[in-house]
Amino acid sequence: MPDEILPTVTQSALRGLACKCPRCGKGKLYSGFLTLRPNCESCGLDYAFIDAGDGPAIFIIMIAGAIVVACALIVEVKYQPPFWVHAVLWLPLILVTTLLPLRSMKSLLIALQFHHKASEGRLIDREPK
Numbered sequence: 511m512p513d514e515i516l517p518t519v520t521q522s523a524l525r526g527l528a529c530k531c532p533r534c535g536k537g538k539l540y541s542g543f544l545t546l547r548p549n550c551e552s553c554g555l556d557y558a559f560i561d562a563g564d565g566p567a568i569f570i571i572m573i574a575g576a577i578v579v580a581c582a583l584i585v586e587v588k589y590q591p592p593f594w595v596h597a598v599l600w601l602p603l604i605l606v607t608t609l610l611p612l613r614s615m616k617s618l619l620i621a622l623q624f625h626h627k628a629s630e631g632r633l634i635d636r637e638p639k
Contacts, residue, residue, distance in 0.1 A: 519625060526621030527614050531555055533624065539617050560623065561630070566616040574607035 517525065522532060531537035537550035539557075549556045578600055585591065585599065622628075 517625065519622075522621045522625035523618060526618035529613060529617040532621040539620065540613065544613060544616060559629070560620050562616050562619045562623070565619050566612060569615055569619075570608050570612050573611075574604065577607055578604055 517532075517535070521535070525532055525535040528535075529539045531539060531550040531553060533555045534550060534553035537547075537552035537555075539546060541547045546557050546560060548558075581603065582596060582600055586596070
């Protein structure tokens with residue numbers, strides 16, 4: 511597909527959030543919950559370049575942590591419930607705020623990686639000074 515125009519950053523981000531192929535936006539990115547397909551079923555893009563690493567998990571941990579800690583502090587200061595109430599309230603919230611957005615965050619980072627042609631760092635041969 512060399513004759514196609516590359517998507518804008520916004521288009522790439524929307525394709526990522528929809529868990530679609532970063533190049534065509536039609537094919538599915540995942541075969542399981544977080545298991546990537548080997549290639550796009552629509553345009554044939556090989557997904558071997560993908561390396562999101564721990565990036566999605568780190569973003570989700572930071573966002574979910576801020577939400578849960580802020581809510582827990584407000585409830586503690588305002589109502590001072592027993593500890594078992596905190597466990598009942600915050601364990602489901604932790605699961606919801608971490609697992610639900612993880613798939614979309616991973617595909618968003620994959621789409622942005624594709625858009626910016628990110629790859630592993632390489633050393634450059636330089637002349638000594």
